Amino acid sequence: MALKTFSCRVLSKLFNHGVIASTNPLSARDAAAAAAVLGRSSVRGYYNAGKPRHTGPGGAAHARVVDLRSDTVTKPGPAMRQAMAEAEKIAADMFHMEAALFVPTGTMSNLIAVMVHCRERGDEMIVGDLSHLHIYEQGGSAQLAGVHATTVTTLPNGTFDLEQLESKIRHGYPDPHYPRTRLICVENTHNIQGGRVLPLTFLQEIRALADRYGLSVHMDGARVMNAAVSQGVPPSTILQHTHTVSVCLSKGLGSPVGTILAGPRDFISQAVRCRKALGGGMRQAGILAAAGKMSLLEMVERLEEDHLQCKNLCSSVEMAAVETNILRFYLQESSLSPPEFCARMAQVGEGEEAALGQGIQVLMYPHFGNSVRAVWHLGISHEDTQLAIQKMQFVASQYSKEKLRAQ
Numbered sequence: 066m067a068l069k070t071f072s073c074r075v076l077s078k079l080f081n082h083g084v085i086a087s088t089n090p091l092s093a094r095d096a097a098a099a100a101a102v103l104g105r106s107s108v109r110g111y112y113n114a115g116k117p118r119h120t121g122p123g124g125a126a127h128a129r130v131v132d133l134r135s136d137t138v139t140k141p142g143p144a145m146r147q148a149m150a151e152a153e154k155i156a157a158d159m160f161h162m163e164a165a166l167f168v169p170t171g172t173m174s175n176l177i178a179v180m181v182h183c184r185e186r187g188d189e190m191i192v193g194d195l196s197h198l199h200i201y202e203q204g205g206s207a208q209l210a211g212v213h214a215t216t217v218t219t220l221p222n223g224t225f226d227l228e229q230l231e232s233k234i235r236h237g238y239p240d241p242h243y244p245r246t247r248l249i250c251v252e253n254t255h256n257i258q259g260g261r262v263l264p265l266t267f268l269q270e271i272r273a274l275a276d277r278y279g280l281s282v283h284m285d286g287a288r289v290m291n292a293a294v295s296q297g298v299p300p301s302t303i304l305q306h307t308h309t310v311s312v313c314l315s316k317g318l319g320s321p322v323g324t325i326l327a328g329p330r331d332f333i334s335q336a337v338r339c340r341k342a343l344g345g346g347m348r349q350a351g352i353l354a355a356a357g358k359m360s361l362l363e364m365v366e367r368l369e370e371d372h373l374q375c376k377n378l379c380s381s382v383e384m385a386a387v388e389t390n391i392l393r394f395y396l397q398e399s400s401l402s403p404p405e406f407c408a409r410m411a412q413v414g415e416g417e418e419a420a421l422g423q424g425i426q427v428l429m430y431p432h433f434g435n436s437v438r439a440v441w442h443l444g445i446s447h448e449d450t451q452l453a454i455q456k457m458q459f460v461a462s463q464y465s466k467e468k469l470r471a472q
């Protein structure tokens with residue numbers, strides 16, 4: 066059949082007249098020929114959305130293209146394109162990494178990092194037992210990447226015992242009994258441990274250990290900017306000790322969505338593939354990236370304010386070890402559970418308006434290990450912090466009074 070020689074217009078007529086109908090499948094050879102006419106690779110069975118091969122009937126270079134192949138062929142305009150490239154470039158420069166990639170969430174970013182670092186079946190990573198990666202990401206590394214994890218004990222300041230860490234490294238490869246250790250993951254600041262900042266010496270030691278055994282170091286740096294501000298160093302001083310990092314733009318830095326994954330150039334080009342496979346290849350990401358750019362350029366310095374407020378509150382509840390914007394605390398009254406405490410903080414109690422001059426609702430969550438967590442961010446003013454302190458004192462005194470009355 067000489068379908069190959071037909072022009073697109075003729076082919077479309079054939080479609081219109083039911084000569085070639087979707088309910089009337091072409092033979093494989095005909096389909097291949099039709100595909101060739103339409104500019105589709107019969108091998109991939111997929112239209113290359115980026116570059117139309119046929120400019121139109123006759124293929125004249127100046128012809129108008131009306132691209133009805135899909136609604137996914139829309140492209141970011143110049144401003145969007147520039148915003149995306151800029152956000153990634155700004156991040157890479159800031160972190161002193163070769164390249165960076167904008168991804169939707171921190172969870173996806175960590176998963177991509179694990180997938181790229183642990184590429185072979187049977188690869189293993191070492192993570193802290195209280196890390197976000199291990200606790201809060203649904204075991205995606207096992208579930209979706211097929212990567213085995215072994216844990217080390219997360220110490221109260223977010224670090225690991227280096228001897229324990231070293232003891233977890235597998236040495237058996239290529240003995241078929243063992244997985245092969247590939248990756249060490251650290252978290253900075255540490256979420257569950259209450260925003261703790263990893264000491265630079267610890268990172269240096271981790272990196273030395275990793276280098277000795279040919280392993281990679283990935284930092285879940287969702288809040289690494291808080292760490293940098295707290296330590297008074299540029300983020301690159303922290304990240305010089307890691308191969309890759311994931312940094313959330315959507316937390317203290319205020320973007321509506323987005324995380325930056327950064328690392329060596331070849332790592333990032335692999336990461337682009339993984340991002341697509343995981344459904345994170347966003348089409349019109351320019352607007353989001355523009356927000357991310359603002360986060361990186363304008364929102365870092367103000368993190369200091371969150372840290373001060375957080376410490377402000379903790380001085381009133383005698384909390385130690387608050388280094389950044391997260392306050393994790395335990396209630397002295399063991400009969401008052403974290404959920405009940407949070408409920409009391411969130412509602413306007415009896416006599417509260419008289420005592421405090423107004424009702425104050427303070428929202429916080431019960432957290433890991435029977436604790437309560439409060440996190441400071443750009444939506445919280447100095448006055449808000451003072452109100453939260455007043456409310457805490459009110460809740461505490463009300464609770465003691467009720468307890469006394471009940472006795």
Ligand SMILES: *Cc1c(COP(=O)(O)O)cnc(C)c1O
Binds near residue numbers: 173197256285324
């Ligand atoms: C929030 C967070 C993540 C995940 O980010 P999402 O954008 O919520 O997926 C990862 N690690 C840490 C330490 C986090 O706090």
